[in-house]
Amino acid sequence: MSGNLAQAYAPLLIHLLVALGLSAILLILSSLIGQHRPTREKMQPYECGITPVGDAREPFDVKFYLVAMVFILFDVEAVFLYPWAYVFRELRWFGFTEMLLYILILLAGYVYLWKKGALDWNPSKTQRDRQT
Amino acid sequence: MTPQLVIFLVLAAIAIAGAVNVILQRHPIHSAISLISVMIALAGLFLLLESEFIAVVQIIVYAGAIMVLFVFVIMLLNAGAEERTNMSRMARYAGVPLAIFLLIELAYQIGAAALSMTPQPLAEDVTRRLSMLLFQDFVFPFELTSILILIAILGALVLAQRGESVPAKGGPKTIT
Amino acid sequence: MNDTIARSILVVSLVKVVVLLFLVLTAVAYLVWFERKVAAHIQGRWGPYRVGPHGLLQPLADGVKFLLKEDATPAGVDRFLYFSAPLLTMTLAISAIAMIPFGPASIHIFGIATPLVIANISVGLLAIFAITSVGVYGVALGGWSSNSKYSLLGGLRSSAQMISYELSLTLSVVGILLLAGTFNLSELIMRQDGYTWGHLPKWNLLNPTFPQILGFFCYFVAAIAETNRAPFDLAEAESELVAGYHTEYSSFKFAMFFLGEYASMITVACLASILFLGGWLSPFPQTPGLDWTRYLPAGVLAVAGVALIIHGVRYINVFGRIALPVLGVILGALSFLCSQPGVIDDIQGPFWFLAKVLFVLFVYVWVRWTLPRFRYDQLMRFGWKVLFPVALLNVILTSLAVVMRK
Numbered sequence: 264m265s266g267n268l269a270q271a272y273a274p275l276l277i278h279l280l281v282a283l284g285l286s287a288i289l290l291i292l293s294s295l296i297g298q299h300r301p302t303r304e305k306m307q308p309y310e311c312g313i314t315p316v317g318d319a320r321e322p323f324d325v326k327f328y329l330v331a332m333v334f335i336l337f338d339v340e341a342v343f344l345y346p347w348a349y350v351f352r353e354l355r356w357f358g359f360t361e362m363l364l365y366i367l368i369l370l371a372g373y374v375y376l377w378k379k380g381a382l383d384w385n386p387s388k389t390q391r392d393r394q395t
Numbered sequence: 396m397t398p399q400l401v402i403f404l405v406l407a408a409i410a411i412a413g414a415v416n417v418i419l420q421r422h423p424i425h426s427a428i429s430l431i432s433v434m435i436a437l438a439g440l441f442l443l444l445e446s447e448f449i450a451v452v453q454i455i456v457y458a459g460a461i462m463v464l465f466v467f468v469i470m471l472l473n474a475g476a477e478e479r480t481n482m483s484r485m486a487r488y489a490g491v492p493l494a495i496f497l498l499i500e501l502a503y504q505i506g507a508a509a510l511s512m513t514p515q516p517l518a519e520d521v522t523r524r525l526s527m528l529l530f531q532d533f534v535f536p537f538e539l540t541s542i543l544i545l546i547a548i549l550g551a552l553v554l555a556q557r558g559e560s561v562p563a564k565g566g567p568k569t570i571t
Numbered sequence: 572m573n574d575t576i577a578r579s580i581l582v583v584s585l586v587k588v589v590v591l592l593f594l595v596l597t598a599v600a601y602l603v604w605f606e607r608k609v610a611a612h613i614q615g616r617w618g619p620y621r622v623g624p625h626g627l628l629q630p631l632a633d634g635v636k637f638l639l640k641e642d643a644t645p646a647g648v649d650r651f652l653y654f655s656a657p658l659l660t661m662t663l664a665i666s667a668i669a670m671i672p673f674g675p676a677s678i679h680i681f682g683i684a685t686p687l688v689i690a691n692i693s694v695g696l697l698a699i700f701a702i703t704s705v706g707v708y709g710v711a712l713g714g715w716s717s718n719s720k721y722s723l724l725g726g727l728r729s730s731a732q733m734i735s736y737e738l739s740l741t742l743s744v745v746g747i748l749l750l751a752g753t754f755n756l757s758e759l760i761m762r763q764d765g766y767t768w769g770h771l772p773k774w775n776l777l778n779p780t781f782p783q784i785l786g787f788f789c790y791f792v793a794a795i796a797e798t799n800r801a802p803f804d805l806a807e808a809e810s811e812l813v814a815g816y817h818t819e820y821s822s823f824k825f826a827m828f829f830l831g832e833y834a835s836m837i838t839v840a841c842l843a844s845i846l847f848l849g850g851w852l853s854p855f856p857q858t859p860g861l862d863w864t865r866y867l868p869a870g871v872l873a874v875a876g877v878a879l880i881i882h883g884v885r886y887i888n889v890f891g892r893i894a895l896p897v898l899g900v901i902l903g904a905l906s907f908l909c910s911q912p913g914v915i916d917d918i919q920g921p922f923w924f925l926a927k928v929l930f931v932l933f934v935y936v937w938v939r940w941t942l943p944r945f946r947y948d949q950l951m952r953f954g955w956k957v958l959f960p961v962a963l964l965n966v967i968l969t970s971l972a973v974v975m976r977k
Contacts, residue, residue, distance in 0.1 A: 274588065297640055
């Protein structure tokens with residue numbers, strides 16, 4: 264790493280370390296100062312006053328997985344847009360055309376997701392009818 | 396020791412320790428967290444090589460997007476702590492020697508290559524050079540990635556919807 | 572690099588970091604006070620009033636109380652993750668601010684000139700996004716490790732929401748990158764210098780090539796969702812999820828999630844002012860007719876100081892009758908300082924920057940106490956079916972405008 268880069272990033276590293284240290288001190292301080300009087304009821308997970316039923320770590324809907332998956336894919340697209348925007352003034356029409364093509368191909372995937380109802384959180388009425 | 400070397404050794408130690416920890420941890424979510432720390436240490440190594448853009452993208456894409464999916468899937472499957480089994484005989488008599496051999500081979504090859512390499516002078520603006528390369532010389536592979544992503548979108552949808560149609564009635568209840 | 576120079580730079584940045592973190596934490600504490608006050612007045616109440624005059628000491632009391640509260644750790648939590656989630660949230664939230672430049676001038680610490688920014692790096696904007704993208708884990712792991720159904724559901728919902736809106740957030744600024752061609756935040760501000768037709772500032776929101784109105788809309792909405800605030804605070808929808816991912820957190824661990832939320836609010840407000848509102852640039856051109864605007868910082872402080880003194884002497888209790896006028900006198904002294912020839916030019920940048928940040932923060936609070944909460948399916952539909960295409964459209968239109976203009 265050259266001197267300039269080190270000069271720019273060393274303060275960031277210091278900032279991160281100080282921030283981490285500060286947070287850790289606050290965390291430790293509060294557990295030292297705060298009182299500890301555990302009772303069986305207090306240690307139960309909160310379920311509005313009712314005795315907890317079953318384990319909290321139940322399997323959940325596959326939609327969360329789909330959202331994360333679609334996010335990754337479009338995030339990769341967004342990441343490509345950054346270097347493209349960085350040099351766009353030099354690329355001119357060539358850059359515009361290649362990115363338009365790129366976006367259009369991905370837009371086909373987006374439209375497909377939309378039509379298949381993957382972007383709806385609740386299944387649409389037609390899908391519900393098909394399932395039952 | 397120069398400061399660079401100290402930083403390199405610290406980051407490399409974090410990366411290796413994290414990678415080993417991925418295997419040693421029994422709960423998958425702890426393994427995932429270790430993997431995230433490996434990704435961040437790798438970003439630091441990229442930074443040490445003056446590739447600021449790659450370093451940041453490494454965090455945004457790997458630590459911030461792909462590992463989120465990992466964590467989600469671990470939660471989705473509600474994978475509990477794994478059970479330890481005794482090492483199989485195959486692993487003990489074939490795996491361990493092969494692993495040691497691979498390690499020696501890698502160390503030798505990388506060591507030999509590193510000695511014969513000379514550092515190349517960097518471009519004035521590394522991010523600009525990278526972008527120009529990507530969008531001028533490698534236009535075709537770049538456009539191909541969009542098709543790759545398109546296929547991945549279709550694949551994700553097929554996988555997710557197959558899972559959805561199974562528990563229509565009487566199946567395990569899921570939380571939304 | 573010379574060793575002594577290197578060491579003095581490290582010392583200087585350490586001083587800057589400590590001062591900035593102190594200011595940020597104070598600002599966060601008073602942002603909570605500000606939000607409670609604004610909320611109260613929107614609803615026709617008084618808000619905090621008991622602790623100190625106008626509740627000005629309330630943040631201090633809250634902080635002490637958080638420290639003294641029982642530190643209850645529920646049974647069945649994953650202890651390592653349970654403790655690291657708030658740690659991660661707070662550390663990342665107060666770290667993103669290191670990239671924010673507060674003004675164009677340099678300050679002198681131990682005789683070394685140093686800019687009003689901690690890390691002036693060439694990929695500053697992306698580094699902030701990198702830090703926010705890792706922030707998702709604080710929420711997801713906090714929810715998962717608590718071993719409570721409400722926490723798990725809140726954490727999941729919240730992280731799904733954060734990643735969905737992060738996409739629109741990252742896309743909404745591409746238009747600005749197309750116009751400016753740099754990732755460095757100071758340079759991004761300097762590219763917005765100048766005035767269209769002599770008066771209209773060339774801020775990116777009003778850029779003559781292609782005004783980033785769509786981009787600003789996307790950024791603003793996505794930033795609200797990204798910081799988990801109303802009307803997108805589904806993570807802590809108390810009517811259905813108690814408190815969401817931090818249901819099982821008590822004492823200062825809870826406060827750390829809170830501090831994190833407000834610190835990221837300040838960061839996104841700073842970013843909004845840098846990217847769209849011209850950062851530290853004054854909205855008035857320094858032409859002979861308008862150069863009186865240089866005295867605005869001093870004027871605002873003077874008016875506030877005089878108002879505080881007049882109001883303070885008639886306050887309902889003795890403490891207020893002493894404290895408020897003293898505060899007013901301090902503001903008056905600051906106002907005098909700001910009108911001095913040596914200071915007046917240096918104060919312009921930070922003044923306009925903070926004024927814009929405060930304005931954005933006020934709109935945030937205003938939105939929170941005006942709009943009802945979205946339903947979760949509405950939230951996801953809005954993010955994916957409205958915000959994402961609009962942000963993409965903004966990218967295409969801006970690039971078309973840029974390429975046609977040259």
